[in-house]
Amino acid sequence: DVKVTQSSRYLVKRTGEKVFLECVQDMDHENMFWYRQDPGLGLRLIYFSYDVKMKEKGDIPEGYSVSREKKERFSLILESASTNQTSMYLCASRGQDYYGYTFGSGTRLTVV
Amino acid sequence: EDQVTQSPEALRLQEGESSSLNCSYTVSGLRGLFWYRQDPGKGPEFLFTLYSAGEEKEKERLKATLTKKESFLHITAPKPEDSATYLCAVQTARGNTGKLIFGQGTTLQVKP
Numbered sequence: 001d002v003k004v005t006q007s008s009r010y011l012v013k014r015t016g017e018k019v020f021l022e023c024v025q026d027m028d029h030e031n032m033f034w035y036r037q038d039p040g041l042g043l044r045l046i047y048f049s050y051d052v053k054m055k056e057k058g059d060i061p062e063g064y065s066v067s068r069e070k071k072e073r074f075s076l077i078l079e080s081a082s083t084n085q086t087s088m089y090l091c092a093s094r095g096q097d098y099y100g101y102t103f104g105s106g107t108r109l110t111v112v
Numbered sequence: 113e114d115q116v117t118q119s120p121e122a123l124r125l126q127e128g129e130s131s132s133l134n135c136s137y138t139v140s141g142l143r144g145l146f147w148y149r150q151d152p153g154k155g156p157e158f159l160f161t162l163y164s165a166g167e168e169k170e171k172e173r174l175k176a177t178l179t180k181k182e183s184f185l186h187i188t189a190p191k192p193e194d195s196a197t198y199l200c201a202v203q204t205a206r207g208n209t210g211k212l213i214f215g216q217g218t219t220l221q222v223k224p
Contacts, residue, residue, distance in 0.1 A: 033211075040216070043201075043214040048211065090155050090156070101156075101158075102158065103156045104155050
């Protein structure tokens with residue numbers, strides 16, 4: 001089975017801190033995605049990557065950046081955390097021959 | 113604009129009381145429609161993929177169907193362990209990056 005692993009289940013950070021969320025997949029998938037999930041707003045795409053060192057903005061990229069130096073790892077960076085970035089962050093990956101995503105278990109980030 | 117709408121937002125059933133969840137979509141060419149189950153505090157878990165109108169998929173008490181405008185997730189004789197949020201997502205024919213557009217989900221509660 002494909003595994004997508006997010007490094008932390010829960011994180012508490014202070015306003016203004018630089019925050020790194022890490023995601024690793026073990027099935028050689030080309031495409032990786034970062035979403036945030038908020039009550040009433042559903043899943044919103046932040047960034048995605050379709051190859052190493054390639055990235056594209058999703059629907060809500062402001063305040064975030066990403067890094068994909070290796071195929072298996074996709075990092076989400078909050079340059080200067082703010083309270084409105086408190087959310088559940090979900091990473092997902094997808095192979096070329098299958099349209100669906102495999103999700104990680106999520107990181108619940110609280111910015112205080 | 114591509115859009116996915118799920119209804120109802122929340123559904124309470126008694127154990128054994130069958131019902132259906134709806135996912136309506138307006139997209140420019142459907143590549144696939146996906147159903148996921150999400151338990152509180154966890155990432156979504158894949159249930160079904162449907163590719164063309166008339167297609168049906170089944171798994172235990174769940175059955176997903178697809179028309180040209182909507183999909184239904186039928187739950188037959190539900191049990192309390194079926195309580196979760198059910199997410200619908202579509203992939204459009206636009207591009208090949210694998211982006212999914214999600215609905216906001218239906219939260220199902222099954223009481224014993």
